[in-house]
Amino acid sequence: MFHRLLPAVAFAVAASGAFAARDDITIGMGLEPPNLDPTAGAAAAIDEVVYANIFEGLTRFAHDGSIVPGLAESWDVSEDGTVYTFHLHDGVTFHDGSTMDGEDVKFSLDRARAEDSTNAQKALFTGIDSVEVPDPLTVVVTLSGPDGAFPFKMAWGDAVILAPETAGEAATNPVGTGPFKFSDWVQGDRVEIVRNGAYWGEAPALAKATFKIISDPNAAFAAMMAGDVDAFPRFPAPETLQQFQANPMFSVIVGSTEGETILAMNNKQPPLDDKRVREAIAHAIDRQALIDGAMQGYGTPIGSHFPPHSPDYVDLTGQSAFDPEASKALLEEAGQTDLKLRLALPPPDYARRGGEVIAAQLRDVGIDTEITNLEWAQWLEQVFKGKDFDLTIVSHTEPADINIYARPDYYFQYDNPDFQALMEELNTTTDEAKRSELLKSAQQMIADDYVNAFLFQLPKTGVANAKIEGLWENAPTQANDLTGVHWTD
Structure with a gap:
């Protein structure tokens, strides 16, 4: 009787998802971000948490450094190179449920280039002469002179789009349009984000991500070996990388910055x-x-x-x-x-x-x-x-x-x-x-x-659990982009 039931029990366990790939991840970081607003801080650690995860811009950096569409599905450039017309994706909402449209883009760009702007990269926006919104899904940016690098400038973390209603709280409670929502920040220890169920684009495989702050190289090594951290994209102890390379449980990811x-x-x-x-x-x-x-x-x-x-x-x-x-x-x-x-x-x-x-x-x-x-x-x-x-x-x-x-x-x-x-x-x-x-x-x-x-x-030297795929090899910008990260079975 027992032996006849065993295959059925095994099937039930498998069907229940016990063998499904994990959907959470813990990322190690050597430095804690001073705040979580990339439009009001220069620290790279801010973008390492929020870039492409919580916040998005009109354009964005791909893993190879190329510029690809973000909140703008496309854009046109006038013959003289001074007018950029961005066509926004339809159906985009902020994490609080409000609609993201051209007025939010205008607010964000005008805020970044304002005289009292606290944006660390204000120079990215100095060429903007005016921002107009002829309709909710169209933004026309007129520059004071031709600038072929403008889509590149709009891909920086400093150029992400915020809503006027929540921008003032972004340092501690960031509200963006990205595939993940801010969940918790235990200062000195970790930042947590969770999947945005209402994301306008392709849903991420991960349901939750924790950014664990570990500044000591010895502690970073111990955390990886113990499995307390799943990946450390910028591992602070390169002298120990050979030990990870010799262990099939880990993958060492060596790229460029x-x-x-x-x-x-x-x-x-x-x-x-x-x-x-x-x-x-x-x-x-x-x-x-x-x-x-x-x-x-x-x-x-x-x-x-x-x-x-x-x-x-x-x-x-x-x-x-x-x-x-x-x-x-x-x-x-x-x-x-x-x-x-x-x-x-x-x-x-x-x-x-x-x-x-x-x-x-x-x-x-x-x-x-x-x-x-x-x-x-x-x-x-x-x-x-x-x-x-x-x-x-x-x-x-x-x-x-x-x-x-x-x-x-x-x-x-x-x-x-x-x-x-x-x-x-x-x-x-x-x-x-x-x-x-x-x-x-x-x-x-x-x-x-x-x-x-x-x-x-x-170099960018990182360590990860060998079952994790999709982490960036190179770092065209300071980011831990989790949009394509997933676990293998």
């Missing part, structure tokens, strides 16, 4: 005003040895100021390949066979550890360096503002920031009118194919000029 890490050179400071010297320095650096020695093997070599995960990336690493003999020849040609340079290093490990490796590599070609370790405040004052340096190592983490090379007064002081003209053309170009060509030309131009020694893209 927006952080171009460079050995910046003061282009107006002799002898670095001589391109031959800058090229010699670039050829003296063994990028892979640097990545192995300073980054424990994590990092992607770059040959220009552009992220490898971008669709517009050009691999120019071969142009400045490790070639110490070429380096020595260039130095001799430039009459700099006994060169001494100052190397200023800010606090991050990539700079301090990387500085030691680079100093040794430069020494091998006849360049001595005097290393000075600076705190961030000193670095900002002396290097960034005062331009009192020869060499420095820093990671530029802002997305799509190749335009900094068009600023002659920027700290590395590169002044090329041709590059500046190229950026002007890019700013006024709206055709995506043409913009891609210009971005590729820009990468080539600064590589040709050996403005800086381009080292590696700052």
